[in-house]
Amino acid sequence: MLVLGGTGEGREVAARLADSSDLDVVTSLAGRVRDPRWPEGEVRVGGFGGAEGLAEWLHENSIQAVLDATHPFAARITANAHQAAAACSIPFAICRRPPWPQRDGDTWLPARDLDHAAELVPTLGRRPFLTIGRQGVSAFAGVHGVDFLIRSIDPPSGEMPESSTLILARGPFDVESEVALMRRHDIDVVVTKSSGGDQTYAKIVAARALKLPVVMVSRPLAPTGAHTFDSPDTAAQWLESVRGSEHG
Ligand SMILES: NC(=O)c1ccc[n+]([C@@H]2O[C@H](COP(=O)([O-])OP(=O)(O)OC[C@H]3O[C@@H](n4cnc5c(N)ncnc54)[C@H](OP(=O)(O)O)[C@@H]3O)[C@@H](O)[C@H]2O)c1
Structure with missing residues (x-):
C-alpha cells in the first residue's frame, strides 16, 4: 500500500497500520521540508517523475492500493496519483481533512x-x-x-x-x-x-x-469520482478492507 503523505493525516494512517502484520505500507514524502516529521513504518522520499513515473513505481513495487493523504493544496500529486492508480487498475482514495467552517464573528x-x-x-x-x-x-x-x-x-x-x-x-x-x-x-x-x-x-x-x-x-478541486475519507481512521480502514478484498 502506498500512502502519499507530508501531513498529520498521512502520519496517523501510517501509525494506525504500522503494527498490522498483513499490510505492507510505505509512506511517500515529497522532500520539501528540511527536517520533516517522520511517519512510522517504511518511508520513501522524493518525486516520482509525474503520473507516468508514479505508475511505473507502483508497478515495480507491486503496490495494490494508493491512499492520497497529501495536503488539500497539493493538487498536482493528487491528480498524478489518481491517474497513475487508474493506469495500474488499482484502488485509489483520498484522505482529506474538512475545511474550517466559518463561525459567527469570522x-x-x-x-x-x-x-x-x-x-x-x-x-x-x-x-x-x-x-x-x-x-x-x-x-x-x-x-x-x-x-x-x-x-x-x-x-x-x-x-x-x-x-x-x-x-x-x-x-x-x-x-x-x-x-x-x-x-x-x-x-x-x-x-x-x-x-x-x-x-x-x-x-x-x-x-x-x-x-x-x-x-x-479556496482549495483546488479534487479529482472527480475519487473515494474521499475525512479522517485517518476511515482511510486506514479502507486500506485494510482493500487488502481483504479481491484486490488484495
Ligand atoms: N501545498 C501545501 O500547502 C502543503 C502544506 C503542507 C504540506 N504539504 C505537503 O508537501 C508536499 C508537497 O506539496 P506540494 O504542494 O508541493 O505538492 P504538488 O504541487 O501537488 O506536487 C508537486 C510535485 O511534488 C512531488 N510530490 C508531492 N507530494 C509528494 C509526495 N507525498 N511524495 C512524493 N512526491 C511528491 C511530485 O513530484 P513528481 O511529479 O516528480 O512525482 C509532484 O508532482 C506534499 O506531500 C504535501 O502533502 C503541502
Missing part, C-alpha cells in the same frame, strides 16, 4: 487562488500576516505599499515582497500566542489557505477575537 474574504489573494490584500490592510506556506509567498512579490509578516516552516523560495518580516516556525500554535503575535506586529489582515485541521486553527480563532478580516484561499 470575517472571511474568499480568494480563488493566491494571485487573487494578492489582489485583495492591499484593499484590506497595510500589515498582512501571510501564513500560506513557503511555496506560495512569491505570489505576493508584486504587492506594494504593505509590510508583510510572513510565517513558514522553512524560508520561502522565490521572489519575496519588497517589505516583509519573516518568522520561521512550525505549528501547532495556540490561540493566546497567535493573538499576542498579531497584536505585537499590528496585524490588520490575515491571509491563509483553507487548509482545515487543528494544527493551525488558532490563527483563525485569534483573527476572530481581534475582529480581523481573513483572506481565505
Whole structure:
C-alpha cells in the first residue's frame, strides 16, 4: 500500500497500520521540508517523475492500493496519483481533512487562488500576516505599499515582497500566542489557505477575537469520482478492507 503523505493525516494512517502484520505500507514524502516529521513504518522520499513515473513505481513495487493523504493544496500529486492508480487498475482514495467552517464573528474574504489573494490584500490592510506556506509567498512579490509578516516552516523560495518580516516556525500554535503575535506586529489582515485541521486553527480563532478580516484561499478541486475519507481512521480502514478484498 502506498500512502502519499507530508501531513498529520498521512502520519496517523501510517501509525494506525504500522503494527498490522498483513499490510505492507510505505509512506511517500515529497522532500520539501528540511527536517520533516517522520511517519512510522517504511518511508520513501522524493518525486516520482509525474503520473507516468508514479505508475511505473507502483508497478515495480507491486503496490495494490494508493491512499492520497497529501495536503488539500497539493493538487498536482493528487491528480498524478489518481491517474497513475487508474493506469495500474488499482484502488485509489483520498484522505482529506474538512475545511474550517466559518463561525459567527469570522470575517472571511474568499480568494480563488493566491494571485487573487494578492489582489485583495492591499484593499484590506497595510500589515498582512501571510501564513500560506513557503511555496506560495512569491505570489505576493508584486504587492506594494504593505509590510508583510510572513510565517513558514522553512524560508520561502522565490521572489519575496519588497517589505516583509519573516518568522520561521512550525505549528501547532495556540490561540493566546497567535493573538499576542498579531497584536505585537499590528496585524490588520490575515491571509491563509483553507487548509482545515487543528494544527493551525488558532490563527483563525485569534483573527476572530481581534475582529480581523481573513483572506481565505479556496482549495483546488479534487479529482472527480475519487473515494474521499475525512479522517485517518476511515482511510486506514479502507486500506485494510482493500487488502481483504479481491484486490488484495
Ligand atoms: N501545498 C501545501 O500547502 C502543503 C502544506 C503542507 C504540506 N504539504 C505537503 O508537501 C508536499 C508537497 O506539496 P506540494 O504542494 O508541493 O505538492 P504538488 O504541487 O501537488 O506536487 C508537486 C510535485 O511534488 C512531488 N510530490 C508531492 N507530494 C509528494 C509526495 N507525498 N511524495 C512524493 N512526491 C511528491 C511530485 O513530484 P513528481 O511529479 O516528480 O512525482 C509532484 O508532482 C506534499 O506531500 C504535501 O502533502 C503541502
